[in-house]
Amino acid sequence: MPVQLTAILYLVSSVLFILALRGLSSPASSRTGNIFGITGMVIAVVTTIANLQAFTETIVWVVIALAIGGAIGTLLARRIQMTAMPQLVAAMHSLVGLAAVLVAAAAFYDQEAFGIATNGELHFASRIEMSLGIVIGIITFSGSLVAFAKLQGLVSGNPLVFKGQHILNAALGLGIVALIVAFCIDPRQELLWAVTLLAFIVGFLVILPIGGADMPVVVSMLNSYSGWAAAGIGFTLLNPALIVTGALVGSSGAILSYIMCKGMNRSLFNVILGGFGGETVVAGGLKVDRPFKAGSADDAAFIMQNAGKVIIVPGYGMAVSQAQHALREMGDKLKEHGVEVKYAIHPVAGRMPGHMNVLLAEANVSYDEVFELEQINSDFQTADVAFVIGANDVTNPAARDDPKSPIYGMPILDVDKAKTVLFVKRSMASGYAGIDNDLFYKDNTMMLLADAKKMVEDIVKGFH
Amino acid sequence: MHDIYSFVSLLTVFVMACFVGYYVVWSVTPALHTPLMSVTNAISSVIIVGALIAAGASARFDASKLYGLAAIVLAAINIFGGFVVTARMLAMYKKKAK
Numbered sequence A: 001m002p003v004q005l006t007a008i009l010y011l012v013s014s015v016l017f018i019l020a021l022r023g024l025s026s027p028a029s030s031r032t033g034n035i036f037g038i039t040g041m042v043i044a045v046v047t048t049i050a051n052l053q054a055f056t057e058t059i060v061w062v063v064i065a066l067a068i069g070g071a072i073g074t075l076l077a078r079r080i081q082m083t084a085m086p087q088l089v090a091a092m093h094s095l096v097g098l099a100a101v102l103v104a105a106a107a108f109y110d111q112e113a114f115g116i117a118t119n120g121e122l123h124f125a126s127r128i129e130m131s132l133g134i135v136i137g138i139i140t141f142s143g144s145l146v147a148f149a150k151l152q153g154l155v156s157g158n159p160l161v162f163k164g165q166h167i168l169n170a171a172l173g174l175g176i177v178a179l180i181v182a183f184c185i186d187p188r189q190e191l192l193w194a195v196t197l198l199a200f201i202v203g204f205l206v207i208l209p210i211g212g213a214d215m216p217v218v219v220s221m222l223n224s225y226s227g228w229a230a231a232g233i234g235f236t237l238l239n240p241a242l243i244v245t246g247a248l249v250g251s252s253g254a255i256l257s258y259i260m261c262k263g264m265n266r267s268l269f270n271v272i273l274g275g276f277g278g279e280t281v282v283a284g285g286l287k288v289d290r291p292f293k294a295g296s297a298d299d300a301a302f303i304m305q306n307a308g309k310v311i312i313v314p315g316y317g318m319a320v321s322q323a324q325h326a327l328r329e330m331g332d333k334l335k336e337h338g339v340e341v342k343y344a345i346h347p348v349a350g351r352m353p354g355h356m357n358v359l360l361a362e363a364n365v366s367y368d369e370v371f372e373l374e375q376i377n378s379d380f381q382t383a384d385v386a387f388v389i390g391a392n393d394v395t396n397p398a399a400r401d402d403p404k405s406p407i408y409g410m411p412i413l414d415v416d417k418a419k420t421v422l423f424v425k426r427s428m429a430s431g432y433a434g435i436d437n438d439l440f441y442k443d444n445t446m447m448l449l450a451d452a453k454k455m456v457e458d459i460v461k462g463f464h
Numbered sequence B: 001m002h003d004i005y006s007f008v009s010l011l012t013v014f015v016m017a018c019f020v021g022y023y024v025v026w027s028v029t030p031a032l033h034t035p036l037m038s039v040t041n042a043i044s045s046v047i048i049v050g051a052l053i054a055a056g057a058s059a060r061f062d063a064s065k066l067y068g069l070a071a072i073v074l075a076a077i078n079i080f081g082g083f084v085v086t087a088r089m090l091a092m093y094k095k096k097a098k
Helices: A003-025 A027-050 A055-079 A082-109 A124-152 A165-185 A189-207 A212-237 A240-264 A268-273 A297-305 A316-320 A324-336 A355-362 A373-382 A452-462 B004-026 B030-055 B063-090
Strands: A309-314 A340-345 A370-372 A385-389 A420-425 A445-449
Touching: A003 A027, A003 A240, A003 B004, A003 B030, A027 A055, A027 B030, A027 B063, A055 B030, A055 B063, A082 A124, A082 A189, A082 A212, A082 A355, A082 B030, A082 B063, A124 A165, A124 A189, A124 A212, A165 A189, A212 A240, A212 A268, A212 B004, A212 B030, A240 A268, A240 B004, A240 B030, A297 A324, A297 A385, A297 A420, A297 A445, A297 A452, A309 A324, A309 A355, A309 A373, A316 A324, A316 A355, A316 A452, A324 A340, A324 A355, A324 A452, A340 A355, A340 A373, A355 B030, A370 A373, A370 B030, A420 A452, B030 B063
Parallel strands: A309 A340, A309 A385, A340 A370, A385 A420, A420 A445
Antiparallel strands: none
């Protein structure tokens, strides 16, 4: 294939990738976008294969490898439950990271094939790109493994903090920089593997102290890293398609991390330093037994079917108890009673960006009934019922009113402005930040203490 | 090929692509942030290009080729998995007739 044609085909696939992301600006155009993405990938892969130096000798192996990976990937993607999506995405990030490391290593051992050496001497720029690509790739790999383990519940979602953690991380970081410098001066394989090992450990240590509720930020951040790793490899291969794609993915993850941080009113730095966001951290607050009003499913059913407007606020608890289908049924029943039903979603609800939206979509909730925080917050004043299910801190009025609260400044859904708040919760325990929620004790709040799914099902039975 | 000109032009491509990414991703609706992550996952696996080059460089079975083949498997898992799961999710976003 002529060099120019190859270059143009790579350009076409880069453009298709941009269009794939562009399609996601609305659900209606998103499906076409995905087709663009797939086409772009097919073009990139076919172009590369057609240009292989040893095409006839290796094509069988390449196809076998593709088939194995393709079969595993398709099977996983078809089987996975929507509630497990954060784990799947974390696992996939780790694969991108590891693949980037393997490609960099392959380039190191076959420098001629990659055109990055003259007279057996590895180019200086390639030394930098290669070592950076490996470092970012392996950090993505080990970091995502930890994120996966936390999301899957294999290790505790609580932040694991130990003394001297930051000093250890800093020391390892300096070690990595020193080794990269050494590798640039004298590109020996021992140095490359030493860098890999150190960066691998750093990936673990950086993600371990971050708590479960901060996972949306972590998952977005690792998404970003996987993009930068791809871009790094692109520089090594002198391939603009990889560079463009890597930059797209890198900025995508960075923007998502920013949105998530803003949703919690915390800086990225603060999240990475960790130690926040466990399920049981007690943030120094005194536990006082305060009176609250508990209600039954029948009470809730009665209140809601006589309401004019109900806003449903789902959170991670809904995902945990798989309550989304029952919830949609409840919404349908309410609509039969002539009640206006809307869904309000906080940016950091769930364990990854957009987590709640996917679950509601899975349950067949029409997407024009689902609203983001800015779109719906003023609606609570006119709502008769705010139905909070599995969310907690994102509704805590202390974030708005109490400057002393650790979550002060975090944007919240103003559910307390609704006439009645129905709060579905497993028990009276506090939220992830260990902060008591004043909302529970308000006169217009009724606590529905039960498993989310069971409670919603009982409410549906309670409608007349 | 790897002279200063090509590095600068690639850097230009990189910086421009970051800007394109910035504007394109801000236009993504928050409701589709999860599919955004899964599809970016799939497309960042375009590093399979590097894996293919490593695996198909020569008929010899050396370290480079093994790394390349392993990377093909990993990247293919991601590509197929990412696109399939994105399609699955996007198919669920429906607007019901009222």
